[in-house]
Amino acid sequence: MKNNRRTGLIIGSAILWILAAFHLYPILLVLFSSVKTKHELAVNPFGFPLEITFQYFSQAFKTMHYMRSLFNTAFIAFISVGLLLIIASMAAYAIIRKNSRFYNTIYMFFLAGTIVPFQMTMIPLYKVMLTTKMISTYQGIICFYLAFLAPFSVFLLAGFVRTVPKELEEAAGIDGCGIFRTFFTIVFPLMKPALSTVAVLNLFTVWNDFLAPMLYLQQSSMMTLTVQLNSFRGMYVNDWSLIFTGVCMIVAPMLVVYLFAQRFIISGITAGAVKG
Numbered sequence: 001m002k003n004n005r006r007t008g009l010i011i012g013s014a015i016l017w018i019l020a021a022f023h024l025y026p027i028l029l030v031l032f033s034s035v036k037t038k039h040e041l042a043v044n045p046f047g048f049p050l051e052i053t054f055q056y057f058s059q060a061f062k063t064m065h066y067m068r069s070l071f072n073t074a075f076i077a078f079i080s081v082g083l084l085l086i087i088a089s090m091a092a093y094a095i096i097r098k099n100s101r102f103y104n105t106i107y108m109f110f111l112a113g114t115i116v117p118f119q120m121t122m123i124p125l126y127k128v129m130l131t132t133k134m135i136s137t138y139q140g141i142i143c144f145y146l147a148f149l150a151p152f153s154v155f156l157l158a159g160f161v162r163t164v165p166k167e168l169e170e171a172a173g174i175d176g177c178g179i180f181r182t183f184f185t186i187v188f189p190l191m192k193p194a195l196s197t198v199a200v201l202n203l204f205t206v207w208n209d210f211l212a213p214m215l216y217l218q219q220s221s222m223m224t225l226t227v228q229l230n231s232f233r234g235m236y237v238n239d240w241s242l243i244f245t246g247v248c249m250i251v252a253p254m255l256v257v258y259l260f261a262q263r264f265i266i267s268g269i270t271a272g273a274v275k276g
Contacts, residue, residue, distance in 0.1 A: 030251075033244040041241055056245040064228040064246055070253070073224040076138065076213075077206040080145040081199050088150055088198065089191055092157035093183055097169075107158065113151030118211070126215060136219045144216060145206055153198045160194035161187070200261045207254050225250045 033041055034056065036049045044050070060066070095107045125144065126135075134140030164187055172182040188195075210226040217223060229246040232239045 030244050030247050033240070034248045036241070038241050041244075056241045057249070060232075060242050060245040060249060063231065063242065064225065064249070065223075066225075066228075066249060068221065069223055069225045069228045072217075072222055073207060073226075074253075076141055076145070076224065077203055079138075080142045080149070080206055081203050083142070084146055084149055084153055084202060085195050085199060087146065088153035089157050089188060089195065090183065091150070092154045092161050093187055095154070096158050096161040097166075107154075110151045110154045114155060118148060122211070122215060129216060134216075136217055136222060138222070141213065141216050144212060145202075148212075149202045149205065153202065156198055157191065157194050160191055164190050196261065200257070203257065204254060208250075 029046065032047075032049050033045070035052045035054060036044075037051055037053055040049065040051060091106075091110075095103045095110075129135050129140050129144070132140075134143065168186050168190075169182050172186050177185065208226065209224075210230070213224040213227050214230070217227070225246075229243065229250060232242045232246060
């Protein structure tokens with residue numbers, strides 16, 4: 001039995017190391033490519049860099065207008081996710097606690113929203129935003145992300161709300177708390193694991209999005225990092241050295257966020273899995 005268990009652990013560890021290497025290789029490939037010269041990148045695209053250079057980072061920093069684009073991306077991402085946490089958590093709480101036919105119908109509309117791809121709605125949305133003069137405005141793109149990310153967020157938070165004991169809310173009602181005070185003082189703090197998961201996942205989605213900012217933010221001063229990265233591509237020539245460097249500069253802030261928030265992702269997903 002011990003030998004079989006030890007063999008199983010060795011095989012399992014080997015499989016995990018192979019999977020880790022499989023996922024780590026693309027990251028290292030982008031990192032190595034960003035510090036290679038153009039000649040070495042063309043001659044040896046998949047190997048280790050023999051000559052390290054950081055000149056493309058300063059060039060990409062200027063070409064992408066990095067600080068301005070970073071501000072645009074961070075402002076849109078954090079404001080969108082912050083508002084989403086409040087709106088989606090209140091919607092999930094109302095749907096689960098009311099548990100009526102009307103609220104169940106609303107919940108079904110949210111679920112239907114998770115299966116509708118953005119490509120089907122981008123032209124009607126563009127016409128609506130053009131009519132309401134929300135093209136090339138922060139409030140327009142933020143409202144878009146609130147509507148686009150709400151279905152999955154409500155679905156995830158609704159599963160967690162079911163695990164919150166009703167007795168806590170009944171005790172708050174006896175003490176004279178209204179529904180809003182009960183939610184924000186009792187329920188909302190208990191939703192921290194699920195809220196952390198929703199925040200991190202949606203933050204990655206907004207940060208890495210390219211299509212929506214390209215469609216709805218048409219002023220150069222409002223472009224995000226991913227849209228600026230597209231400026232390194234041409235009709236006939238692609239500057240791959242700057243492209244790989246720009247990718248590293250875009251990924252770096254979110255990589256730091258992920259390293260600090262990864263435990264919240266796992267705890268939030270598993271928190272609503274079992275009711276008890």
